[in-house]
Amino acid sequence: NAGVMQNPRHLVRRRGQEARLRCSPMKGHSHVYWYRQLPEEGLKFMVYLQKENIIDESGMPKERFSAEFPKEGPSILRIQQVVRGDSAAYFCASSRGYNEQFFGPGTRLTVL
Amino acid sequence: AQKITQTQPGMFVQEKEAVTLDCTYDTSDPSYGLFWYKQPSSGEMIFLIYQGSYDQQNATEGRYSLNFQKARKSANLVISASQLGDSAMYFCAMREDSLSGANSKLTFGKGITLSVRP
Numbered sequence: 001n002a003g004v005m006q007n008p009r010h011l012v013r014r015r016g017q018e019a020r021l022r023c024s025p026m027k028g029h030s031h032v033y034w035y036r037q038l039p040e041e042g043l044k045f046m047v048y049l050q051k052e053n054i055i056d057e058s059g060m061p062k063e064r065f066s067a068e069f070p071k072e073g074p075s076i077l078r079i080q081q082v083v084r085g086d087s088a089a090y091f092c093a094s095s096r097g098y099n100e101q102f103f104g105p106g107t108r109l110t111v112l
Numbered sequence: 113a114q115k116i117t118q119t120q121p122g123m124f125v126q127e128k129e130a131v132t133l134d135c136t137y138d139t140s141d142p143s144y145g146l147f148w149y150k151q152p153s154s155g156e157m158i159f160l161i162y163q164g165s166y167d168q169q170n171a172t173e174g175r176y177s178l179n180f181q182k183a184r185k186s187a188n189l190v191i192s193a194s195q196l197g198d199s200a201m202y203f204c205a206m207r208e209d210s211l212s213g214a215n216s217k218l219t220f221g222k223g224i225t226l227s228v229r230p
Contacts, residue, residue, distance in 0.1 A: 033217060042116075042203055042220035043157070056217060091157060093218075100147060101218060103157035 002027065004094050004104035005074075012110045019079040019086070021107045025094030032075045033101060034067060037089040049075060079109075087111045115139065116204050116221035123226045125194045132179070133189040133224050135204030143209040146187040147218065148178065152200040160202075163187060194228045201225055 005024040013019050025032050030050055035043040048056040049069035060067070064082075069075040079086055089108050093101035117136045125131040137146065148160040163171045163178045171178045179188040191198055202225075205218040 031216070035218075035220075042222045043205075043218070045217040045219065048217055059217070089155065093157075095216075097216065100159050100162050102159060103149070105156045108155070 004029075004092055004102055006090075006092050006104035006107050008107060009105060010108045010110070012112060013082045014112050015083055016081050019082050019109055021077040021079075021090050021092075021109070023075040023077070023092030023094075023104060025075070025092075026102055029094035029096055029102075031095045031097055032069050033093045033095075034075075034077050035091045035093065037091060037106075039088075043091060046077070082109075082111045084111045114221075115219045116206055118204055118221035118224050120224045123224060124229060125191075125226065126229050127196060128193055130190060130192045131194055131226065133191070133202050133204075133226065135187045135189065135221060137185050137187060137204070137206050139185075139206065139208055141208040141210060145207040145209070146178070146180070147205040147207070148176070148187075148189045149203045149205060149220075150198075150200045151203060151223070152197075157203075161189065191226075196228050196230060199226060199228045 007022050032049045034046040037043045045059040047060050047067045052071050064080045066078045087110050089106045091103050091106045093103045095101045115138050144165045146163045150158045161171050161173045161176045161178050163180045170180050175192045177190045201223045203223045204221045207218050
């Protein structure tokens with residue numbers, strides 16, 4: 001029973017490039033959450049999606065960041081024109097709804 | 113005000129002893145859930161234990177138990193019989209179950225570092 005899958009595990013981008021982070025939820029889970037962890041900090045909520053719908057994006061920066069969870073395929077967190085401040089660990093979690101969220105291994109983004 | 117407060121800067125415990133990691137929370141929502149996650153040096157987030165605000169008994173999961181004191185708004189994690197593999201960061205988190213039912217994001221504290229000494 002595979003857990004939450006995230007890829008890539010490590011991603012290096014130069015300033016101004018685009019970063020695409022992928023998340024495949026656990027089997028049977030239709031709720032996906034993205035969190036960001038800056039060094040020495042706890043996780044900060046970014047966005048909550050269900051299939052084809054954004055439910056809560058209150059934690060998403062207003063510009064350059066977008067997320068989707070299509071009917072088929074993984075959830076994608078997209079960061080356009082990355083800056084050094086975007087360097088962080090990005091975690092995806094999935095759940096069945098009102099249950100515990102299971103986290104993926106994270107994607108470590110480094111912006112040069 | 114911070115919703116989740118973890119103020120212990122770093123904790124040390126001798127192997128096989130018990131340790132308590134503190135967490136206090138702030139919410140006006142009558143229905144909420146409290147979670148603890150472990151993050152070892154490898155970086156993944158591992159779910160440990162969950163406590164619902166209406167649960168009558170404290171949650172337990174193996175060596176983990178949650179000392180839930182609702183009136184004091186505290187949800188301390190107790191790890192019994194510490195093992196070397198327990199060395200990690202530990203995060204307390206809260207989910208506020210708003211009236212809309214859609215607000216199920218987690219709010220995390222800053223975490224506590226636990227080091228288990230042999």
